[in-house]
Amino acid sequence: xxxxxxxxxxxxxxxxxxxxxxxxxxxxxxxxxxxxxxxxxxxxxxxxxxxxxxxxxxxxxxxxxxxxxxxxxxxxxxxxxxxxxxxxxxxxxxxxxxxxxxxxxxxxxxxxxxxxxxxxxxxxxxxxxxxxxxxxxxxxxxxxxxxxxxxxxxxxxxxxxxx
DNA sequence: CGACTTTGACCAGCGC
DNA sequence: GCGCTGGTCAAAGTCG
Numbered sequence: 092x093x094x095x096x097x098x099x100x101x102x103x104x105x106x107x108x109x110x111x112x113x114x115x116x117x118x119x120x121x122x123x124x125x126x127x128x129x130x131x132x133x134x135x136x137x138x139x140x141x142x143x144x145x146x147x148x149x150x151x152x153x154x155x156x157x158x159x160x161x162x163x164x165x166x167x168x169x170x171x172x173x174x175x176x177x178x179x180x181x182x183x184x185x186x187x188x189x190x191x192x193x194x195x196x197x198x199x200x201x202x203x204x205x206x207x208x209x210x211x212x213x214x215x216x217x218x219x220x221x222x223x224x225x226x227x228x229x230x231x232x233x234x235x236x237x238x239x240x241x242x243x244x245x246x247x248x249x250x251x252x253x254x
Numbered sequence: 255c256g257a258c259t260t261t262g263a264c265c266a267g268c269g270c
Numbered sequence: 271g272c273g274c275t276g277g278t279c280a281a282a283g284t285c286g
Contacts, residue, residue: 201259203278216277220258229277 183243185233197221197248199228210234221250 203216212232219226226246233239
């Protein structure tokens with residue numbers, strides 16, 4: 092990897108602990124570096140070994156743990172904002188990628204796939220393969236631009252990255 | 255042979 | 271109350 096020991100320290104805008112916290116060696120840093128998170132400018136810079144063929148760039152970041160919502164374009168989806176309910180931590184990434192699942196250093200086990208109304212593309216559901224780790228992950232292609240992949244993480248890892 | 259993926263069914267929440 | 275939608279389960283299939 093090149094330059095990247097990222098600190099995800101600015102991800103905690105939803106108030107609770109963010110699951111990247113103890114992962115200073117988080118392996119996603121093989122692919123990305125993050126700069127200026129939590130400021131108004133949320134920029135990522137991709138590109139090092141392993142993914143150069145996929146051209147990660149122009150990635151956007153959404154914090155949907157709070158009030159914002161990744162799916163504001165399709166407001167008829169009911170699962171969007173649930174007020175009054177306990178909110179889990181959710182962080183979504185939108186990245187330009189030809190592959191659906193970006194190896195972020197954790198091991199994921201797929202447990203479901205679903206066609207969603209707002210998108211012509213299926214949504215895939217993954218769970219952390221580590222026993223009793225509650226983290227889930229949702230992966231779907233951007234409806235407007237199929238070159239982009241939206242990955243939503245939910246929950247906190249109870250362990251370090253296995254790799 | 256074990257681990258993981260696939261896929262349809264099932265369930266619960268929400269809007270009408 | 272009903273129907274729609276998203277999320278999860280679990281059996282069967284596939285791969286290494």
